[in-house]
Amino acid sequence: MNIPLEFFLFGAILLGIAVFHHQNVRIAIYGMAIILIYKDMTQPSFEVMNHFTHEWRLIANLLGLLVGFEILTDHFRTSKVAERIPAFLPDDWKGGFVLLFIIWIMSTFLDNIAAAMIGASIATVVYRGHVTVGYLAAIVAASNAGGAGSVIGDTTTTMMWIDGVSLFDVMSAFLPAFVALVVFGIPLSIQQDKHHRITKDALIGAPIDYGSLVVVFLLLIGAVTANIYFDFPALGVWVVIIATMWYRKPNWHHAGKASVGAIFLLSLVLAASMMPVESLPAASPGVTFGLGFVSSVFDNIPLTKLALDQGGYDWGWLAYAVGFGGSMMWFGSSAGVAVSNDHPRIRNTKVFLRESWIIPIAYAIGFLSLYLIGWDPHLPHR
Numbered sequence: 171m172n173i174p175l176e177f178f179l180f181g182a183i184l185l186g187i188a189v190f191h192h193q194n195v196r197i198a199i200y201g202m203a204i205i206l207i208y209k210d211m212t213q214p215s216f217e218v219m220n221h222f223t224h225e226w227r228l229i230a231n232l233l234g235l236l237v238g239f240e241i242l243t244d245h246f247r248t249s250k251v252a253e254r255i256p257a258f259l260p261d262d263w264k265g266g267f268v269l270l271f272i273i274w275i276m277s278t279f280l281d282n283i284a285a286a287m288i289g290a291s292i293a294t295v296v297y298r299g300h301v302t303v304g305y306l307a308a309i310v311a312a313s314n315a316g317g318a319g320s321v322i323g324d325t326t327t328t329m330m331w332i333d334g335v336s337l338f339d340v341m342s343a344f345l346p347a348f349v350a351l352v353v354f355g356i357p358l359s360i361q362q363d364k365h366h367r368i369t370k371d372a373l374i375g376a377p378i379d380y381g382s383l384v385v386v387f388l389l390l391i392g393a394v395t396a397n398i399y400f401d402f403p404a405l406g407v408w409v410v411i412i413a414t415m416w417y418r419k420p421n422w423h424h425a426g427k428a429s430v431g432a433i434f435l436l437s438l439v440l441a442a443s444m445m446p447v448e449s450l451p452a453a454s455p456g457v458t459f460g461l462g463f464v465s466s467v468f469d470n471i472p473l474t475k476l477a478l479d480q481g482g483y484d485w486g487w488l489a490y491a492v493g494f495g496g497s498m499m500w501f502g503s504s505a506g507v508a509v510s511n512d513h514p515r516i517r518n519t520k521v522f523l524r525e526s527w528i529i530p531i532a533y534a535i536g537f538l539s540l541y542l543i544g545w546d547p548h549l550p551h552r
Contacts, residue, residue, distance in 0.1 A: 174446045179205050183441060184467050187501060188519040194501075195430060198437035205444050216444075225443055227402070228471060231325075232439065233432045234404025235283050235393075236508055240428035241411055241420045242389045243287040243512070248418075249382040252295035256369055259296065265368040266305065266359030269293060270312040274351050277316030278323050278344075281393055281403055286313035286505035290512060300366035304525030306516050308358040310506045311497035311529050315351050315536075318493030319344035319486070322397055325504075326474040326492050332401055333478045335485045335548075342486030342543050343493065350494060350536030354528045361525070385410070385418045431511040435504060442468050453482035455545050459537050461488070462495030463530075466502035470495070484546050490536065498530050 183201035187194045209216045222229075246252070259265035269292060277285035289309045293301050317323030319341050321331035327340050388410045396406025411420060450473070451457045465473055470492040477483050477492075496503030500516045510516050 175208065176205055176445050179208065180441055180445060180468075183438070191517045191519055194517060195434045195437075198434050198441070202437040202441040205441050209444055221444070225440065228439065229436055231402060231404045232436060232504060233429075234408055235281060236432040236435065236504065236511075237425050237428045238389070238393075238404060238407035238411060239281070239284050239287050239508060240424045240511060242284060242386055242407070243291050244421045244424045245382045245385045245389070245418060246288055246291055249379045249386065251378060251383060252292045254378070255292055256296045259368055261368050263356075263360040263363035265296070266362045267355050269296070270308055270351065270355045270359065273309055273312040274316035274347070277313040278320045279394065280323070280390055281397070282313040282317040282324055282503070282505045283508045284390060284393065285316065286310050286509050287512075289313065290509045294512075296368050297362065297366045298369065301513070302358075302362050302365050302525060303516050303518070303521050304358045305362040305365075306509060306513050307497070307500070307506075307522060307526035307529060308354055308362075310500070310503065310509055311354055311494070311526075311532070312351060313505045314497045314503050315347040315494050318347045318490045322394060324489075324493045326470050327489050328397060328401060329471070329474050330478065330485055330489065335478075339485040339548065340489045342484075342540070343490040345543060346490045346536035346539045347494060349539045350532040353532035353535050354526075357528050358526070382418055385414050388414060428508070428511050431507050435501070435507040438501060439471070443472055445472075447472065447476065450476050450480055453477070453480065453484075453547055455487065455540075458483065458487045458491050459534075462491035462533055462537070463498070465492045465495035466498035470503075481549060482547050485548060486543070487537075487540055487545065490540065494533055494536070498526075498533065 179201065183197060186197040186201065190197060206218065210218055259268055269289065273285050273289035276288065286309055289312065290306060293305065293309060314324070317327065319327075321327045321337045321340055330340060331337055389407055392406030392410040393403040394406070396409075397403040445468075450461075461473055474488070474492055477488055496506065500506045500510060500519065500522045506516070516522050
């Protein structure tokens, strides 16, 4: 069997990121450029401009969300709300799990990037900055899990909805998503509690900045509204950012920092989009399970597009697999890359895997719970 060279090049990119995590942005950019040059020189049918024109919407959306939600997170930090939260959380490991559950709930109606970044911001405060890499991984996983069953909680489920899949066909993903949350959330919360316990007393310092809090809510409303009506949440985010600049000026320093992470993710997404994958194996529970592991290193958006074109999947099973599967690597989801902008420690792949080993197990156990519902494949809906 002849394996196209593009797959070896993409594998080399992933290996380089895993081994030389301090150079991950350069590796992703250079790797993407090498694949692009190779395809342009060896495949006459590959047209660079046509390819980028086809991908522009995805690129603009991811760039806008990653940078825009970094500004949102800064407004949330400025509001000082996170400093009041310890008073409402249990002061042992259960407090950490409750926070993960809150993130899980938020991501059912917010973009998972926003849920993860707000959650990481809260965790930084309630644990006084002593947040383990494992717990940061749990925050990312909770945001991905919660969005898996909602057509407005994740890009992949939104794609399904726009393509004609009923929102009720996706909602079955909530069962495995919650099972997975329990499986990884409890041990990683206990691990975090042993490292640093939540202090019950809130850090009462500066008063809550309600103006910044209003901007946060407006940004979230803008993202959800633009997602529903235009399938372009970044548009709503930036309309609000520009419209409220006179009221609360954004900290553009954070935008610059987020841009680096966005460039890294976009380089990976573009490299993945150039892989010669024309179809997926025939739909089955086993294939769907495998797609979850593939999505931890391969962009889940083209995987979802191929599955929609092919049909024959149980959409709830697929939503869980491609939605939660990216949690198994820090760069496997946009939420993970977004959190890494403020917490670069999670970019150390060795440490990430060592401290979050329970997440792949949680994925598998959550997937098994789907058999309680049963595999109900849908015929092509178009």
